Amino acid sequence: MQIFLFDSLSRKKREFIPLDNDNIRIYACGPTVYDYAHIGNARMAVVTDLLVRTLQTLYKNVTFVSNITDVDDKIIKAANASKKPINEITSKFQKIYEEDMENLGVQKPYKQPKATDHINEMIEMIESLIRNDCAYISEKNVLFNVRKYKFYGCLSRRSKDEQIAGSRVEVANYKKNAEDFILWKPSKDNEPGWNSPWGKGRPGWHIECSAMSKKCLGLPFDIHCGGVDLTFPHHENEIAQSCSSISPNSEPNSFCNYWFHNGFVTASGEKMSKSLGNIKLVNEILKKYDGSIIRFSLLTSHYRQPLDWSEDILKQSKKTLIKFKRIIESSEPIDSANNPKIRKYFDDFLNAIYDDLNTPKALGILNKWFEVIKKSRSTEKQYILASIIKGLEILGVNLTKIKPTLSQVDNTLQSRILKMINERDEARQNKDFKKADIIREKLKNLDIEIEDTVKGTIWRKND
């Protein structure tokens, strides 16, 4: 079985062929830690994590590196606004990010390099670019000369002239060409700065990923991941820098072999933005829904498709997962390790995932199996069930923590509910169904749903 991935550079689905079978190397542009992570950040992390897990089914060693951007204009702004030191902001939000992602079942990257720990590597790379005549110094800035890289635009497919024509950005007068981008810029007094051959300054945005991917993985590596919005200019510039630092006009694949981009998350069909006030924070959603439900929701559509986020997706996912949880918990577990009978079913699932991570198709297969299990009494059904469990494992969905409800009910309300249920049970025993129904109605008004089972009456709070 082979894995196929859509490569944004060639815009084709390509079979994944590792550069080194014994070590698969992946890099993903990680978060800028200046605020809470939103659902878009989460999609990127979850999808990349799924890619890693998928590769791990076929390859023993998968080295996944994802950076933390801890020096940036937005961070400086956030620090000034809150009047707190920069590292207090970045360490706080890095911690929150890591906790949130852990809740979503995202495995920790093998390495999580911080930009501020790699200033020297960035300076070295900038020096090599100057040496290779691809960068120039202008008014204490160091800029990359886009005209010196003949493949510039290969990823985003933009011609330079067209770009300039429609550009909304004002061209700084220290640039030779409008598209040239900053590698190093002087720091103002109140900004963080490092000594460099060009004076006290700080790095431009793009150079960090080039420097850290090279340092942590070596060049070239297998797959570079990120959100589609990063295609231009961030990834385009990374290619230009990384390749030009090797030697002028190095081919794009001297940097990395596959480009993996995930689609955007929107809210009510529009981009999440602070001005619209429609940013959905992972931290907030986690208060109401288990991380596995959020993760599952993110996987209900294909990773390259746009995803319009809504509470409906969460509700539906929750239902589906509770359905799976019930059937799994009511069945006897079997040892699933390398059982050929399981393999037979499980390969169907794997094939869907191996086909450019087609999670909706894979989920469809899981649901079909679910139907089979319901109808079948044969021993075959336990193999199918084991396949469902294995499938959910690949998806990184952990059912153990999912409860029918996550809503908090305080003790007073709880005892009140139990009292009412007792009253109702008494009424039912006395065949006073009218009274019983009135009590149920009252509970319903408190958002409490009840269910009479053989084991007695159970209740849950509706979200």
Place this chain on the structure above:
RNA sequence: GGUGCGGUGGCGGAGAGGCUACGCACCGGCCUGCAAAGCCGAGUACACCGGUUCGAAUCCGGUCCGCACCUCCA
């Protein structure tokens, strides 16, 4: 203006020339004091207009609409 992605049943969402996924909701039935849950069953679809073909949601041409990027942004 340029670049890219997309428009599939009430909703979500795969598929990519004949096998018309899948889930949620809805409807009918079983079960139940009644509900709920569970089970059984039915229906509804490929933005529009042309063309190719025995056959198109899928290929070709055109039209309309939506979103994103081109500026920090996952």
